[in-house]
Amino acid sequence: NAGVMQNPRHLVRRRGQEARLRCSPMKGHSHVYWYRQLPEEGLKFMVYLQKENIIDESGMPKERFSAEFPKEGPSILRIQQVVRGDSAAYFCASSPTSGGWGEQYFGPGTRLTVT
Amino acid sequence: GENVEQHPSTLSVQEGDSAVIKCTYSDSASNYFPWYKQELGKGPQLIIDIRSNVGEKKDQRIAVTLNKTAKHFSLHITETQPEDSAVYFCAASTGRDDKIIFGKGTRLHILP
Numbered sequence: 001n002a003g004v005m006q007n008p009r010h011l012v013r014r015r016g017q018e019a020r021l022r023c024s025p026m027k028g029h030s031h032v033y034w035y036r037q038l039p040e041e042g043l044k045f046m047v048y049l050q051k052e053n054i055i056d057e058s059g060m061p062k063e064r065f066s067a068e069f070p071k072e073g074p075s076i077l078r079i080q081q082v083v084r085g086d087s088a089a090y091f092c093a094s095s096p097t098s099g100g101w102g103e104q105y106f107g108p109g110t111r112l113t114v115t
Numbered sequence: 116g117e118n119v120e121q122h123p124s125t126l127s128v129q130e131g132d133s134a135v136i137k138c139t140y141s142d143s144a145s146n147y148f149p150w151y152k153q154e155l156g157k158g159p160q161l162i163i164d165i166r167s168n169v170g171e172k173k174d175q176r177i178a179v180t181l182n183k184t185a186k187h188f189s190l191h192i193t194e195t196q197p198e199d200s201a202v203y204f205c206a207a208s209t210g211r212d213d214k215i216i217f218g219k220g221t222r223l224h225i226l227p
Contacts, residue, residue, distance in 0.1 A: 004158075033215075042121075042204055042217040043159065056214060091158050103149070104215060106158035 002027065004094050004107035005074075012113045019079040019086070021110045025094030032075040033104060034060075034067060037089045049075060082114045117142040119207050121218030128195050129226050136221045138205035139187040145207040148181060148188050149215065153202045163190070192223075200225045 005024040013019050025032050030051050035043040045059040049069035060067065064082075069075040079086055089111050093104035118141040128134045140148075146167035151159035165172045165179045165188065172179050176195075181188040192199055205218045 006158075035217075040220075042219045045214050045216070048214065059214075103161070103164070105161060106151075108158045 004092055004105055006092050006107035006110050008110060009108060010111050010113070012115060013082045014115055015083055016081050019082050019112055021077040021079075021090050021092075021112070022074040023077070023092030023094075023107060024074045025092075026105055029094035029096055029105075031095040032069050033093045033095075034075075034077050035091045035093065035106075037091060037109075039088075043091060046077075079112075082112075084114050087112055087114045117145060117207055117209065117214075117216040119205060119216050119218040121205050121221060123221060124219065125222045125224070127224040127226055130195055130197060132195055134192045134195055134199070134223055136190045136203055136205065136223075137187060138189070138207075138218050139185075140207040140216075141186070142207070142209060143183075143186065144209045147208040148179070149206050149208075150177075150179060150190050151204045151206065151217075153204065153220075155201075159204060195225050197225050197227070199223060 004026055007022050011019055032049045034046040036046055037043045047060045047067045048056040051069055052071050064080045066078045089109045091106050091109045093106045095104045121138045149164035150162050152162045153159045163174050163177050163179055165181050170181055176193045178191045202220045202222050204220045206215045208215045
């Protein structure tokens with residue numbers, strides 16, 4: 001039973017480029033969460049999605065950031081016109097369809113470096 | 116909103132001794148408290164969790180305690196081993212919206 005998959009594991013972008021981060025949840029999980037982790041800090045919630053719906057995006061910056069979880073395929077976190085401050089590790093987590101009680105399982109993360 | 120404080124930020128323990136990490140939370144509606152272990156270059160791994168209807172839970176060398184009145188919860192690791200060295204995060208959730216709020220982490224060093 002494969003865990004949460006994220007790719008790429010490492011991504012380097014120049015300032016102004018776009019970054020696309022992909023997350024495939026565990027089999028049978030339809031709830032996906034994205035978190036950002038800065039060096040030496042905890043994880044900060046960004047967005048919570050179910051299939052084709054954004055449930056809570058209260059932690060996501062209003063500009064340049066967007067997320068989707070289509071009916072088919074992985075969840076995508078998209079950062080447009082990246083800046084140096086976007087450099088961080090981005091983690092995706094998924095939980096079972098029952099949801100609501102927070103059992104979230106994390107992927108290995110995508111480490112984004114903006115040069 | 117919820118705020119989770121975690122102490123200490125760094126902890127060094129002799130191999131074989133016990134380690135204790137403490138957390139407090141602010142939202143009295145929180146009812147789910149997971150603990151995650153993160154090794155270098157990896158994602159957080161859920162190691163144990165506790166729900167508000169119990170005060171203590173144990174899984175081999177790991178135990179968590181919860182005091183809802185005082186709004187604090189703790190992780191206890193006994194008979195520590197070198198592979199316990201990692202960063203540990205506590206977290207809290209109300210379960211209403213599935214959002215998990217994390218503490219800032221404790222870097223645990225197991226000394227030989």
